[in-house]
Amino acid sequence: MQNPYIPYPVVVDKIITEVDTKDIKTFRLKFVNPEDEQKYAYIPGQFGELSIFGKGECPIGIASSPTQKGYVEFTVQKAGVVTTALHEMEEGTLMGIRGPLGNSWPLDYLAGKNIVVVGGGFAFTTLRSLINYMLHEDNRKRFGNITVIYGARTPGLLLYKDELAEWGKRTDLNLNVTVDKGDASWKGREGFVPAVCKEVAPSKENAVAVICGPPVMIRFTLPVFFELGFSKENIITSLEMRMKCGIGKCGRCNVGSKYVCKDGPVFSLAELDKLTPEY
Amino acid sequence: MEKRLIKKDALAGIAKKMADDFLVWAPVKKEDNVLFAPLGRNDEPFFSYLNSKNAPKNVFFPHTETMMKYTRTEKGMTFSAEVNKAEQSVLFGVRPCDAHSFVLLDKLFDQEKYKDGYYIAKRKNTTVISLACATPPYTSCFCTSVDGEPVSSDGADILLTDIGGDYLVEFVTPKGEALAKYFGETKADAQAESKKAEIAAKAKEAVKSKIPAHEVKPILDVNFDNPFWNTIHGKCLACGTCTYLCPTCHCFDISDEVKGSDGVRIRSWDSCMFPLFTKETSGHNPRPSQKERWRQRTMHKFKYYVDMFNAISCVGCGRCVMYCPVNIDIRKIVQDISKL
Numbered sequence: 001m002q003n004p005y006i007p008y009p010v011v012v013d014k015i016i017t018e019v020d021t022k023d024i025k026t027f028r029l030k031f032v033n034p035e036d037e038q039k040y041a042y043i044p045g046q047f048g049e050l051s052i053f054g055k056g057e058c059p060i061g062i063a064s065s066p067t068q069k070g071y072v073e074f075t076v077q078k079a080g081v082v083t084t085a086l087h088e089m090e091e092g093t094l095m096g097i098r099g100p101l102g103n104s105w106p107l108d109y110l111a112g113k114n115i116v117v118v119g120g121g122f123a124f125t126t127l128r129s130l131i132n133y134m135l136h137e138d139n140r141k142r143f144g145n146i147t148v149i150y151g152a153r154t155p156g157l158l159l160y161k162d163e164l165a166e167w168g169k170r171t172d173l174n175l176n177v178t179v180d181k182g183d184a185s186w187k188g189r190e191g192f193v194p195a196v197c198k199e200v201a202p203s204k205e206n207a208v209a210v211i212c213g214p215p216v217m218i219r220f221t222l223p224v225f226f227e228l229g230f231s232k233e234n235i236i237t238s239l240e241m242r243m244k245c246g247i248g249k250c251g252r253c254n255v256g257s258k259y260v261c262k263d264g265p266v267f268s269l270a271e272l273d274k275l276t277p278e279y
Numbered sequence: 280m281e282k283r284l285i286k287k288d289a290l291a292g293i294a295k296k297m298a299d300d301f302l303v304w305a306p307v308k309k310e311d312n313v314l315f316a317p318l319g320r321n322d323e324p325f326f327s328y329l330n331s332k333n334a335p336k337n338v339f340f341p342h343t344e345t346m347m348k349y350t351r352t353e354k355g356m357t358f359s360a361e362v363n364k365a366e367q368s369v370l371f372g373v374r375p376c377d378a379h380s381f382v383l384l385d386k387l388f389d390q391e392k393y394k395d396g397y398y399i400a401k402r403k404n405t406t407v408i409s410l411a412c413a414t415p416p417y418t419s420c421f422c423t424s425v426d427g428e429p430v431s432s433d434g435a436d437i438l439l440t441d442i443g444g445d446y447l448v449e450f451v452t453p454k455g456e457a458l459a460k461y462f463g464e465t466k467a468d469a470q471a472e473s474k475k476a477e478i479a480a481k482a483k484e485a486v487k488s489k490i491p492a493h494e495v496k497p498i499l500d501v502n503f504d505n506p507f508w509n510t511i512h513g514k515c516l517a518c519g520t521c522t523y524l525c526p527t528c529h530c531f532d533i534s535d536e537v538k539g540s541d542g543v544r545i546r547s548w549d550s551c552m553f554p555l556f557t558k559e560t561s562g563h564n565p566r567p568s569q570k571e572r573w574r575q576r577t578m579h580k581f582k583y584y585v586d587m588f589n590a591i592s593c594v595g596c597g598r599c600v601m602y603c604p605v606n607i608d609i610r611k612i613v614q615d616i617s618k619l
Contacts, residue, residue, distance in 0.1 A: 006358075053542060054535050056533065057533065096358060248387075251531070255565075
C-alpha cells in the first residue's frame, strides 16, 4: 500500500509566470515514474502537497484538469518558505508531490445542472480545473449552461490569459471577466465580482454556484446569490487552512469535527452552516 | 484464555529476561521521574511506580520520527521512504488508562482510508502488558469517568494484577499468549480469580474523582460561542505540557532538516496550545488566542473525537491536572460545562 506521507517524484517541466507582478506562477509537473500518473488520478477541486527538499511541503489546489494528460499543474503564489523556494526553481528540477488529497468539486451533483463558476483573484485555480474538465468534449454534454464570472484587481493579475481568450471564443460558455480597475489597453469589463454577478444575474433554476475567492469577495458575493434565490445547498465553496499531513491526522486543519484536508476542502454553504465558524 | 500466577518479586526478572530477546520498554527511574524507556542491560525496571510522567504513547508515536530521507542532486532531490524499523517489542507494565489510550489512537492512525504505517508497524510488533492499578495511584485519577477502570485489560495483550503475594497473569490476546513461556508454569486457581475480582471492584470504588464526561457532549454541541470559553485560558502559559504528557494527544508537525546534501523529513509532536499551530502564511489565524485553543482542546477530547470515532479522547490519567504549571484542571472545565 502506498505510504501517504511519501511524495511521488516529479520534474518541473514548465514554469509559466501568470501575472505582471511575477509572484504567481504555474508549475507543470511530470511524473518521473510514468506509472505514478495513474496513481495520482485526481478530480477537480482536490489538492496536493508540494514537496521541496530541505524546505518542506505546502498544500496547493490542483490547477490542471484530469482531462489534461501527462502532467499536473499547480498555480502558486510566492508567500512562505516553500512557495518562495518553488518560485526560485528552474525547469528540469526534481521535486515531489503528495496526493491527490481532499474531496473534490461534487461532479456527480453538478452533472445535469447549469453551473455558475465565480472566482476572484488567485483563488481561480481549482475553478479553472473544473471549467476545463466540464468543457472537455467527453464531458461537456453532461453539464447544462456554464457561466463563468472571474475577476482580478488589475488586467495584469488575471491568471490563464491565453485560456481566457480561448474560452471567450466558445459559444457553449458564458464568460464574464472583470477587473477592479483597468488600464489603457484593457477593453473588457470593470467592476467588482459581486456587482458583475448581480448584472449577469444567473438563474437559480436547476443551477449550482461554485464560488471561490478572497474572503471579502465571498462576503459580498453570497448575498447576491441569496437574492437570486440560490439555496445554501447549491452554493459550493472551498476552504483553506494551515495543513501538514493532508490526511486528517496531524490535527490542525479541523473546523469542528471535520478536517478540511480530508473531509473538505469543498463544502456547500449548507454544510458550512453546520460547522463551527472557526476558519 | 489461560491465567497464571507469578511471585511478585519475579516481575523484574521476567522483564529483564524478555529484554534479552526483545526491545522492552519498561518504567525506569530517571532522576526524579519514572519514564518508559528501552530497558538496557544495567537498568532496573521500577514497578512500584504510581504512574509514569510521560505517557507511553511515544513507543508508537515518538516525539520525533524520521519519515523519509533524501539527497540533494544537481537537479533537485532523490528521496526514499524511511523503512519502518519496528522491531519486536514489549511494552511492559503500563497502567490501564495508558493502554486504553492506544485503543483511541488506533482509531485515528489506523483508519480505513489513510493508514499511518509508522504508527501501525510499531503497534503491530509490540505486545502490551498492562499493570493493573490495584489501588488508584493519584487523587487526580478519573479513569472511571471516561470508559476506563483501574483493573482493565482494555488495550492490553497481557494483564497483570497484584493480588497480594502474587501477580495474576491474564493472557488477553493471542499476541499476549505468545509470551506465556516467560511467566512460569503455575496455573491460576479460582481463588486467585475471585481475589482479583474483589480487588478490581475495590479499586474502581476507590476512584473518587469523577467528571460528567459523557454528559457534556450534547452541551458542547450547542455552546461553541458560550461566554464560558472566556473563563478558562486567562492564566494559560501556552507551554504545551498538557498536550505533551497527554496519552491521547496526537497532533504533529512535519518539517525538513538538512545537513550538507542529505536531509530528512521528520515529524514531531506539536500542540494545539501553540499560537503558530494554526497560523497561516497570510497571517490569518483561525484560533487567534488561547481562548480558541482551549476551546479546541476541550472540544477535541469531549466532542470532536466523539463525533468522529464515537469515543471520548481522554483516559482520565490526570497528568494534565498534575503537571499544569498554573493549575488548569480539565476536570473542573468539564464540570463547569455540564452546568451550562
